[in-house]
Amino acid sequence: MSKQHYPLDGITVIDLSHVYNGPYATFLMAMAGANVIKVEPFQGEHLRSRGDMGGAALPFAMLNSNKKPVTLNLKTEKGRELLRELVQRADILVENFAPGVMDRLGLGADELHKINPRLVYGSSSGYGKDGPYRDYPAMDLVMQAMCGVIDSTGFADQPPVKSGAALCDFMAGIHLYGAIMTALYERERTGIGRTVEVSMQDATYASLASNLGMLHARGDKAPARTGNRHGGLGISPYNVYPTTDGYVVLNCPGDHHFHSVLDVLGRPDLKDDPRFVSRSARVENFEAVDELLESWTRTQSRNEVARLMLEKKVPCAPVRGLAEVMQDENMHARGSLQRIQHPELGEVVVPHSPLVFEGSTRLEIEPSLPLGASNDEVYGTWLGHTPEELQVLKTEGVIS
Template identity: 80%
Template sequence: MSDLTTRYPLSGITVIDLSHIYNGPYATFLMAMAGADVIKVEPLTGENLRSRGDLGGVALPFAMLNSNKQPVTLNLKSEKGKQLLREMVQRADILVENFAPGVMDRLGLGATELHKINPRLIYGSSSGYGREGPYRDYPAMDLVMQAMCGVIDSTGHPDQPGVKSGAALCDFMAGIHLYAAIMTALYEREGTGEGRVVEVSMQDATYASLASNLGMLHARGAQAPARTGNRHGGLGVSPYNVYATVDGHVVLNAPADHHFRAILEVMDRSDLKDDPRFSTRTARVQNCEAVDELIEQWTRQQLRDDVARRMLAAKVPCAPVRSLPEVMVDENMHARGNLQWIEHPELGRVVLMHSPLVFEGTQRRPIEPSLPMGACNETVYGTWLGRSTQELAALRSEGVIS
């Protein structure tokens, strides 16, 4: 089903994608862009993310996560729908789902039953809290997980309530780890010939991202502030903040002493390089307010992009704080091919992402825009599974496919 004229790392691998929203679809998107044949199985009404375009008029997140997939519809509550899934599983290498724990078992399509059909199947599962443990039945979305994982409590300014991350961190952290778990099991299968179940919880996948905050908690105990604003999460580096400019903001980070000396040179304040408040990282952390005041007195008189240009020329970690419209046309990501302008059949000309996984020596798989619901029913159920035109018509009339 995939383009076999170019060999990609996952060429010849077939994935049955039952997942929805962000977490599972991102894992299967990475597989698709690595060359796998990904069959996206949706209920007759379509997956939830398709309908999120209603208020804004476009469903860009769906398009971002479902390039290069073959969408089919299937009623898994019908016996004939279950039978079609079983037939697909017989021919597949990987199945991915992110339903609440127990849903697939109640349908009679859990990992144990599917392994009876195909012992080589890699069954990948993701949920909020995992298949075991006291929280397994709690409903979970990214906002809920940010609260439970400590992301909200650690984000924001010390004198204000915590705020959520603008990014859907927990969903995508889980998706990345789910991809990793499935690829690990696929590698293991090369030696054993047997599949296995792998699972990733959003809660587990997010914890490590709070390493700096946890480090400060360990070191300072009850004296550790819950939130540090735009300063380092562990208050271990200074300068490390967002600074105002004439026309916006920049971030500056001086992880080593030579970085701070370079900042002083750019600001024409080399006279302060031996000032005991600033000469070492420890001293700067202890005097972080003075450091920030010194820097912002200068940046407030400069243009945002000029500050970034001059600091980067001095090898100082620095970046302008950019808006989403600026990020979408980023020249570096477009030059590398990770962002591409695509003519989408439903959305028009849009920027879509490729996979961040680059396989040297193999050209990126061309982006194929996401397709309408059920667009590949005939290809998958007819050509691949061998159902006749009459049988497909009957399945539609019986509400098995749409």
């Protein structure tokens, strides 16, 4: 069998990032074949060090498969010099420190490009490096508030609610991956790397398109929150409906979808009802639409509703709990979710990359490793430092 090839074979990434957005970008690189060296302080990156509080061990394992973890004390000059050695051989560096941190360490993009002009330097922060909010601290919850996610989530007559998902972090991570890959493509043509940056605020804005569209159309009359209805109140039916054993969601973007719904409900006589004859009419009469659907869904199980609707090609799904989603047969069949034996966590379900490269089988998932597990491999075998030199670095508090 011929050797498998992956898009980022031969690319080395220095990953200084922590928690979600940077580590997700570098996870995508690792699963595309890149050699990702995860550089952490002695106490571990922030997500790893949350593990003792419960709930963080699995997220760390999810985002750090196929990476080589090393420890490095960047507060020492020898630690900074060791990072420069890594950068000399690297293609990409990723960090998501607050703006200015790397410059204060003498490791900013300009300085590192003097060492390696081919380096693609990727940076992510909450608000970006050059706006008036530059120095504001930012985490996903804060960004959800600033971006309008919280204000647009929930029901109009109730307080706003944060998204259950860490939307802003992962939006930024996906965009950061895209920016770095774009710069890497440019470098292959020009031979020169560049700095790219992504702010969480910038990356999240476009996801509110439906809500922004309603604001543009209705101005002050636009409701801030629409519950489970369409964010732009432009589609009906579009809602969460109760069943005998839970809930389903249903979305009818076109008239033919709604005609199929009426067939499932056994009410084809309503196809010419003026309240339902067009999408605009259904939006104006959304309460009647929802009442019609709900009177039927309440008599059915969620899976039966989904089965009948999907047979008619109506977008519909049961509202599933996370335990169900973790066992999703489609994602496991595709290999995008996999069960692995983790040396610290036992059997766990972790994601593979959503990016599928046809012609190459998915890389085997290598479980996330303990803090500093790759020190000898990276600093010794790869950089060429002798065991004696490594011992001195450990004694001097440069590596742990």
